[in-house]
Amino acid sequence: MKKVAVVGATGYTGVELLRLLVNHPQIRVSQVTSRENAGTRVDAMFPNLRGFLDLDFTAPEVEQLADNDLVFFATPNGVAMKSTPALLAAGVKVIDLAADFRIKNIEVWEKWYEMKHACPDLVAEAVYGLPELNRAEIAKARLIANPGCYPTAVTLGLVPLIEQGLVDLDIIADTKSGASGAGRKASVAHLLCESADSFKAYGVSGHRHQPEIAQTLTNLAGKAVDLTFVPHLLPMIRGIHATLYADLTANTESAASIQALYEARYQAEAFVDVMPPKSHPETRSVRGANTCRIAIHQPQGGKRLVVLSVIDNLVKGAAGQAVQNMNLMFGYPETTGLLSPGLLP
Amino acid sequence: MKKVAVVGATGYTGVELLRLLVNHPQIRVSQVTSRENAGTRVDAMFPNLRGFLDLDFTAPEVEQLADNDLVFFATPNGVAMKSTPALLAAGVKVIDLAADFRIKNIEVWEKWYEMKHACPDLVAEAVYGLPELNRAEIAKARLIANPGCYPTAVTLGLVPLIEQGLVDLDIIADTKSGASGAGRKASVAHLLCESADSFKAYGVSGHRHQPEIAQTLTNLAGKAVDLTFVPHLLPMIRGIHATLYADLTANTESAASIQALYEARYQAEAFVDVMPPKSHPETRSVRGANTCRIAIHQPQGGKRLVVLSVIDNLVKGAAGQAVQNMNLMFGYPETTGLLSPGLLP
């Protein structure tokens, strides 16, 4: 039994983390922090937790946080980096669900996140928490940069092709996300009346997840990947769908061999499901589940591949993946507390 | 051709008013105000108006507003009452879409709206802008209190019964509204992720529209009406559905005679549609339309009547009714600019 704390649990990744942790057989949540809501019950804000979590929000103090085996940061960007050095020094493991430790190039990070990094040295140490790529390093790590939601869906959809060097490195990711990706904060733009029953692209001229994905793919390819990344906002709560366009370098691969490649690459992965050829994965099939579901198409039989990849942005794209990383760090079976089917319908 | 201004047009009733006014053949919108957005184009905030309205937001100044035939206030409660005396004095007509002039009892108003009234004397003069009840007074008025959205749906659903004294005056109004009733302001509670795909009651212990409805019904009945009013929030944008429960005083009325009563009462009304017996009006049938659609049921043949009444809260419940009132005040045909079918599907 390990003790964990969740810092900044008033957002959607926070409440989702709590939903998963209260059912985890090896974990006790000792502390849930929110400076603003200190003193109020957590389940007054999130009534789905009534009966599952008997805690008040507390103010985040490093001394108390240090009395845990692991601390999750479900905070806005720029918060985790301030307390992480002290926590690591105190022997506490850290998983940051925000972006503070995701991008190795500090200059790039500071440009996109528009702040000075508080502990650039730790960025080098941090392990990018995508178990399907970095399982061994995660198991040994004390600091995890939990991947972004779009990056998880896009990267898992492309890994087999990039690892095998089968496609041109000029790739398009047309991605669509439910509104929970925008977080739980007062805003006009994400009111139901603004974003329901409508659809739009956003950030077409530049989005923070582009350099994050490009970094991973470039590392994997061994040379620069040119990624066009276009996100869109779906009129729904949960779910990301990535439609990925990549061109086969040689026209010698058959659809069947690409399918076989994906199946082989992910055969041992509990949370990546390669669907039968010509499938169309639905985001609802992974609602609430820690699964990435992938299908491969080769329209008109040509060199252009279309890969479809879906996740629940709050689970495999955030809280579920964080628990998966935690399991690895604690030496628990990787699937502990994470095996349940999506909620369909 | 008359000149009108819309004060505070950054909310949903404001943009809906503009949508209706730009197509009104006798009206020119001369000014659209928003202190906060002065200098920016109206259609930059509301791109549906691109090509229809070539104006910037301006700051609301009484001198400029006075250069209109009529001014609409689509502002939060408590704003209209501050400028209305000066505008009336300048000979300008005023329609307030907020609640400043709706409740005749100043004490009651001040209790529910939690502020001091700025011009209680004008409250007495103001005409409650429900044309189906007060057509003649509206035509002569210089100041209109445009009814609330719930009050419009509930009142029109009950008028024939109350006028004829057919029911006990202990009435239940179980009402449901789309999220646009909550307005266009930054808030967590009305984010898509908070209010989509869910349903709840709110304000069950007390809601401002209860005294407004009770005042109208009590006037009509000539004695106190005891109204239980329970509002709910629908996971959709537009539409109000009122389910009204009233018990026949004598059990002598047949379902057919009640149906006939409603049809007779509203036969001459362009914007109230009594559906055939046992119908179930859908809110979508009035989406974007200035129509109230009503159906009457007598389940199990007993003394209890169930009346169903639907409107689009932004049209017959706000902007459309305001234009209807304006037409009456200017002596135009009442339906001018308001005759178009709902958007279905």
Place this chain on the structure above:
Amino acid sequence: MKKVAVVGATGYTGVELLRLLVNHPQIRVSQVTSRENAGTRVDAMFPNLRGFLDLDFTAPEVEQLADNDLVFFATPNGVAMKSTPALLAAGVKVIDLAADFRIKNIEVWEKWYEMKHACPDLVAEAVYGLPELNRAEIAKARLIANPGCYPTAVTLGLVPLIEQGLVDLDIIADTKSGASGAGRKASVAHLLCESADSFKAYGVSGHRHQPEIAQTLTNLAGKAVDLTFVPHLLPMIRGIHATLYADLTANTESAASIQALYEARYQAEAFVDVMPPKSHPETRSVRGANTCRIAIHQPQGGKRLVVLSVIDNLVKGAAGQAVQNMNLMFGYPETTGLLSPGLLP
């Protein structure tokens, strides 16, 4: 470890039952039937089950079904009654999620369900599977009539008042359900384009759940309950919200004492949650959970109580309650496989 079969698992209660059963530690699903889909994989129809259930649909044959400890019928009304006698004779327990065994008065049943009952004798034996009322009988039963979704929400919301004889027996239940209550069958009326972004009542003049609820309440009260039951269709997938209106017989009960009564009545119940006074339960707080969440209001301090009751119609209103009943019948802890928080947001 017990073996169970699910008959007719191509609907929403069926897939929800499978979602719960594949995670139940004491249960093995041996067979899933659908005459029409025999031979195709269950997870081809319901991809959320990929990796959790390695079965094809089979045709429902009594001999094979008899090789189970318990059979669930997630079939249309009128199917379970045909096979139940043979299964009971073979020593197999049966839970019918449809309405075949819910109504004791065969005449009433045959009127509402418009067919002849195939085994009226078994109706008398069947236990109405609402554990909060009939726990002991359920534990001993071999045949369970699993309650309807509306009846579960309405009945649990009224039990404490009826048991204590505190209210007049003229009660209004204004109820609202997500579209999954209408089932998974081809129809125009429940297309997304027909029922999204809109709201309406239906069946106001009469609905099958009215006699079911009235039967339970009448039994509890010891005299006839006059129930006005008005259902509405919500533009969302899951969730029922019942708004219940009942008048205190004597005006001597305080709001606090009613609240205390509810808390006492349900204190030992794992799946009924009485919220703090003046709460507004949201359906999303029970999404995917086997919980009924209740709040009590006394608007304007009068004799009229307003009780709010929410459930997930597919869980506490169907599949979850069926598993709860199964746990009781097998002597397992009642909460086995059912303890997880709702999916919020």
Place this chain on the structure above:
Amino acid sequence: MKKVAVVGATGYTGVELLRLLVNHPQIRVSQVTSRENAGTRVDAMFPNLRGFLDLDFTAPEVEQLADNDLVFFATPNGVAMKSTPALLAAGVKVIDLAADFRIKNIEVWEKWYEMKHACPDLVAEAVYGLPELNRAEIAKARLIANPGCYPTAVTLGLVPLIEQGLVDLDIIADTKSGASGAGRKASVAHLLCESADSFKAYGVSGHRHQPEIAQTLTNLAGKAVDLTFVPHLLPMIRGIHATLYADLTANTESAASIQALYEARYQAEAFVDVMPPKSHPETRSVRGANTCRIAIHQPQGGKRLVVLSVIDNLVKGAAGQAVQNMNLMFGYPETTGLLSPGLLP
């Protein structure tokens, strides 16, 4: 005043056509047909039309249809081609909102629509009803093939680039449509519970609109256009969003010059709105309106253009465009009956 009939008006394009026609100042709808619903009132099926259209559905008989100036076919594919020869022979103009006359190559048409064409000779005569490309021919035509919804959004988004020969002819159209594109027919796949709150691609391996778009672009380019067309289903009713990826052939064009090109190309078009640089058009901004709204992006300043194009699939993508074509054919001002802002929110 001209007389028109609508054949097959029980679908979504049919009711939308009626919504537009009842408000058209120069048109009288004389007949609305549906073999299956003959004898029932049109407004019983579509209550938004109550008060606007006093007609019953009739069976479609050519003799009666011939007593009109123009007949719209809002029928499934393959219906219009059967009656069109007789109507044209009788001097009646025809607009087919389905696909019977869209594809000039009969073999290609028969492959995609899986039936034999009934009047291949008329296909050659039919004019593709995209006024922004074929205005003069439409004005003189007696038979119009009204474009598909996706083709309208995609083609208008690409016309300026293709006409000027600025991009490689290997183009990707990642498109998303509301569910009304699937029509109003009983099906499981388009139930609210199947398609709400979820997102998926469909037809990735091949879709009928691909050859339609490719035909138009190839004609425009003067050489073969290689189009990858991937459609997706949005959890909402109306709206299409096309995200178009095209690479500049020479890297000499600046973003500003592309923007200027689009503005110049569409300056005189009433129904195509080029938004300011870096805009993100929302589908809701054209809800109910006959407008195509376009924005151009050049992410990362490179050779890749991303063009965003939105329409209401039922208006500019179907019924509105049909009325626009009718206006041209009758010599009315092109915008008659079509000038109203989108319904936002």
